[in-house]
Structure formats: C-alpha cells, structure tokens
Amino acid sequence: MLSLSRAWAVMSKEFIQLTRDRLTYAMILVMPIVQLLLFGYAINSDPRSLPTAVLVQDQGVMARPVLSALTNTGYFRITVAANSQAELDRALARGDVQFAVVIPADFSRKVVRGQAAEILVEADASDPSAVGGAVAALAGLPGQALARELTGPLARTGRAPPFEVVVHRRYNPENITAFNVVPGLLGIILSMTLVMMTALGMARERERGTMEALLATPVRPLEVMVGKLTPYVLVGVIQAALILVLARLLFAVPMSGGWLALSLGLLLFIVGSLALGFLISTVSRTQLQAMQMSFFYMMPSILLSGFMFPFRGMPEWAQVIGTIIPVTHILRVARGSLLKGSGVMDSWPSLAALAAFLLAVGTLAMIRYRTTLD
Incomplete structure (x- = not known):
C-alpha cells in the first residue's frame, strides 16, 4: 500500500540532492531563459541594414537620389565608399560587406536622355537567406528612386522605369x-x-x-x-x-x-x-x-x-x-x-x-x- 510519508521522504531527499548539485540546478533554471532570449530576440530570418559598399563613377545629379532610395529601403547600410572595382571585390571576398553597388559613369546622362540606364548590385549569396529580402526590395527601386528628379520635361509618364537594377549573385548564383x-x-x-x-x-x-x-x-x-x-x-x-x-x-x-x-x-x-x-x-x-x-x-x-x-x-x-x-x-x-x-x-x-x-x-x-x- 502506498505510504505518503515514505514517498514524501524520498521526494525530500531528491530535492536536497538536486540543490546540492549546483551545476544541474543552474542548468535547469538558466537553459529556459537562454532559449527564450535567443529565440525571442536574437533570431531573425529577414536581416536588414546589411553592410554595403558603393562605387559611384557618375558625377551627375541622379546618383545621389538612387543611393538615398537604396538606404531608405532599410535593407542596405552604406559602410564602404570604394574607389575601384578591385576594392569592391576585396570587400565582398573578405565578408566585410554583403552587397556591392556600382553606378556607372554615364548613368545620369542615360537617365536624362531616356536611354537604357543600369546600376549593378553584386550580392554575397554564400548565405541565400541573408540576401533574399534585400534583393526582393530592389524590384521597386527604379520606379521610386528618381520620382522627384524626373518631373516636368523629364517626366516619364507611361514609360518604362528610368533605369534597371542588374543583380549578380556571387559565390552561389543558383541559391x-x-x-x-x-x-x-x-x-x-x-x-x-x-x-x-x-x-x-x-x-x-x-x-x-x-x-x-x-x-x-x-x-x-x-x-x-x-x-x-x-x-x-x-x-x-x-x-x-x-x-x-x-x-x-x-x-x-x-x-x-x-x-x-x-x-x-x-x-x-x-x-x-x-x-x-x-x-x-x-x-x-x-x-x-x-x-x-x-x-x-x-x-x-x-x-x-x-x-x-x-x-x-x-x-x-x-x-x-x-x-x-x-x-x-x-x-x-x-x-x-x-x-x-x-x-x-x-x-x-x-x-x-x-x-x-x-x-x-x-x-x-x-x-x-x-x-x-x-
């Protein structure tokens, strides 16, 4: 027959043993807190403010609004102003930046003339999940970046976007x-x-x-x-x-x-x-x-x-x-x-x-x- 007093004695003994094993006791208390903090605060599958290097070869008035619009998406944070393509490549290879943006020398001239202007965005796609959201945000960039600049005679109502974003996924192009x-x-x-x-x-x-x-x-x-x-x-x-x-x-x-x-x-x-x-x-x-x-x-x-x-x-x-x-x-x-x-x-x-x-x-x-x- 079950004896509550004996069961209570065994239970008391286990509690005492548990408190004496301080390491196990600490693990019991700390592990749930650590898991809660990590999963609740640290884990994010849609990273933003990703470090970005830019190479601006264009001295016209259209380059700066494009960079501002790029930053305003929330996905890009310009951390490196490169002076050459080799410097961009080194920054990507070292992992210092997640993206490298190149605005060519004839960008403003082509936009004003209504020609096929392009900017190049190279992504470090070695981790596909890190760049997916940012690349998707680039789709709306051509239609919004130059909305204030292309007014009056430069307005492009009903026409194609003023420029195209060419994305190169480096190191893992097939994701x-x-x-x-x-x-x-x-x-x-x-x-x-x-x-x-x-x-x-x-x-x-x-x-x-x-x-x-x-x-x-x-x-x-x-x-x-x-x-x-x-x-x-x-x-x-x-x-x-x-x-x-x-x-x-x-x-x-x-x-x-x-x-x-x-x-x-x-x-x-x-x-x-x-x-x-x-x-x-x-x-x-x-x-x-x-x-x-x-x-x-x-x-x-x-x-x-x-x-x-x-x-x-x-x-x-x-x-x-x-x-x-x-x-x-x-x-x-x-x-x-x-x-x-x-x-x-x-x-x-x-x-x-x-x-x-x-x-x-x-x-x-x-x-x-x-x-x-x-």
Whole structure:
C-alpha cells in the first residue's frame, strides 16, 4: 500500500540532492531563459541594414537620389565608399560587406536622355537567406528612386522605369542551400563530437578513479593535455576530411581553393574544441555534468554562429556573443575558402580569433587542472 510519508521522504531527499548539485540546478533554471532570449530576440530570418559598399563613377545629379532610395529601403547600410572595382571585390571576398553597388559613369546622362540606364548590385549569396529580402526590395527601386528628379520635361509618364537594377549573385548564383549549410557542418559536427568526447572521457576517468593514478605521477598539466588531446586531433582531422569528401561527392559543393587558410583554421578549431572539452572536464565532476555543459555550449554555437540563421540579422548584442564563439569563425573560414577561394590574408581576422580562443581556453584548462585530488 502506498505510504505518503515514505514517498514524501524520498521526494525530500531528491530535492536536497538536486540543490546540492549546483551545476544541474543552474542548468535547469538558466537553459529556459537562454532559449527564450535567443529565440525571442536574437533570431531573425529577414536581416536588414546589411553592410554595403558603393562605387559611384557618375558625377551627375541622379546618383545621389538612387543611393538615398537604396538606404531608405532599410535593407542596405552604406559602410564602404570604394574607389575601384578591385576594392569592391576585396570587400565582398573578405565578408566585410554583403552587397556591392556600382553606378556607372554615364548613368545620369542615360537617365536624362531616356536611354537604357543600369546600376549593378553584386550580392554575397554564400548565405541565400541573408540576401533574399534585400534583393526582393530592389524590384521597386527604379520606379521610386528618381520620382522627384524626373518631373516636368523629364517626366516619364507611361514609360518604362528610368533605369534597371542588374543583380549578380556571387559565390552561389543558383541559391543552393547546401552550398551554405554543408561547409557550416564542419564546425557544428566537429564541436559536437570533439568537445563532448573529450569532456565525457575525462569525466569518466574521474568517476572510475583512474584519474588518481594519473595525478600521482609527475606528469605536468601541459603534458597531460598534449597526451590526452593528440589522439583526438587525428580523429578531428579524419572527420573534417570525410565531411569535405562527402560535401563534394554528394552535394557538389564547390571547392574554390583557399586550402591553406582552411587547413590552418581547422587545425586551430580542432585543438581549441578539444581544449574546451578538457576545460569542461576540470569543472564537472560527473559525466552528466560534462554532457550538460557541452550542450550548453552547443546551443548558442548553432543559433548565434550564422549556421542556422543569418548572422547579420541578429541584434548587435547577439552578434557580439556570436563573435566570441569559435564556431562563428570556422564557418567564415570554411565558407570563404570553399565558396570564395579566400586565402590566409582574407581570413586572417577569423584565424586570429581561433588562435586567441585556443590560447585562452588552453591556459584556463591548465590552470584548472590539479596535480592532486581536491
């Protein structure tokens, strides 16, 4: 027969145990709040105020109203005034801007004469979802941009729009989603396996007591880290190579070059992920805690890195958090190398961020590591 007093005693014991496991208790309270904030505020599938570079070769009176109308759509934010086409290309290749706009030298003259005037808009379509809304907004630009200027004798009532917007989608002209997602999986898959594998492996040794034998030896923290992580580095390299081969064979992802930048980025990311797993293992006492902390790291890595949602569609505070996450930078390196052929010089900001993450996390892991049991 059910005894309420005994059931109450067991329930009280579980509550006490839960409060003693502070990490699990914190996860229970923090995770719903973090999910609510991320999904409610940070996720936006229709990014606006996208950084745009402009090259104005026309000195006439029609160029400035077009740029003003472009900005008024809300999708474009002019951040770079280029002096040459090469400068525009570099800005797009580095990912500094999402769009590059060229107004040719004869634009105003052709508009006034009623000839076929054009402006060129080049879009970084490596992430199709990031540019879809902005490209759609360009359709109404010719009919609105010069409405005030084309009055009186210049009025074009009943005639075609005064100019045409020619859109070039670069790096992914066919808007194939796999070209964006599959390179991004390099970072996600490596994070999920390497961080969790290392954290659980070290926590398992602690639970089984085999850590005591290791701690009794004169092995130094750096030597332990190198010895523990080196086999997993090879695992990460094999995983990365497998993903790249399958990306080419199954999804026809373009391999545009930039192999040196990609190799360096992957090496930094793999070692950094393993160092993070090592750090998690020094904080957690059980495999359950290690798994909880690994999942807590993975959620913002997937949502704030630009893997699932456009990075520039997030508010500034979310972009700051996303910039700290190493997955963000390996995604930029992978997509830049595979889709754009970006080299080390184009990818150096992300490579430097990955190196800084490795240095910081590795140092913390060695500090946290104890040569004697607590």
